[in-house]
Amino acid sequence: MSTLTEESAVASGYRAGRTLPLRVELVRQLKRRRTLVMGGILAVLPFVLLIAFAIGGRPGRENGQVTLLDTATASGANFAAVNLFVSAGFLLVIPVALFCGDTVASEAGWSSLRYLLAAPVPRARLLWSKLVVALGLSLAAMILLPLVALAVGTAAYGWGPLQIPTGGALDTATATQRLVVVIAYIFLSQLVTAGLAFWLSTKTDAPLGAVGGAVGLTIVGNVLDAVTALGHWRDFLPAHWQFAWADAVQPHLEWSGMIQGTAVSITYALVLFALAFRGFARKDIVS
Helix, strand or coil, rough: HHHHHHHHHHCCCCCCHCCCCCCHHHHHHHHCCHHHHHHHHHHHHHHHHHHHHHHHHCCEEEECCCCHHHHHHHHHHHHHHHHHHHHHHHCHHHHHHHHHHHHHHHHCCCCCHHHHHHCCHHHHHHHHHHHHHHHHHHHHHHHHHHHHHHHHHHHHCCCEECCCCCEEEEEEHHHHHHHHHHHHHHHHHHHHHHHHHHHHHCHCCCCCHHHHHHHHHHHHHHHHCCCCHHHHHHHCHHHHCCCCHHHHHCCCCCHHHHHHHHHHHHHHHHHHHHHHHHHHEEECCCC
16 A cells, blocks of 8 residues: 555656545535535524424523523524524534544445545545545534524514623624624634544544544533532533633623633644544554
């Protein structure tokens, strides 16, 4: 395998950087059924919540406390924010784990991985192309949900300012900017899940194992974060900062929590991505 790659590397017209172009990998992934199914689920969720509010009436307050969920029907912007709130903790983890955990393991499961490398596609180039496309699809999934929710919410509740649970409101321009910040933070906070799923994808030929392992360990992180006895040790858990984006839907934007959460997530992600590239470079490909 290595001999073939080295001989091809000096062949006339061969450029390692031109193998497995991103557009080719993107088209391949977009055509897959799991991509279409996940996109459909995220696009349907706002309609499910709309029907739930239509049947159950406007969200009610518990114990006199007003939460973001209570403002869901105030405007399209509020409806979009609520969709992010109810999905950020678990639902948005799934597309990240799916796109990043399935990408390499599925090739091994189909016994096509060795043929891709014999094309010849350098191993680092193959992983890079798959990682970039997987992250791009993950980001697209996180953008799709609030976009559909904003359109559905605006049609149902009208276009207006973002009502803040603690009082006051953000004008539409500011609300749009804040929602962009929220989406960006949720994406960055999910990089640790992406790194975990991608690393597992290079270690197994079973896509379900990589995806399930990433989701399972993410759930374990959430459970550990609920253990208050851990004290400040929870600050090192990505799950501890998963809702730090709530600081973006306040009258005054607070960055401290999101900065800490982003730093923790990116640190874990870089380590996991490095392990994936290092391990895959030395792995015997037999699938």
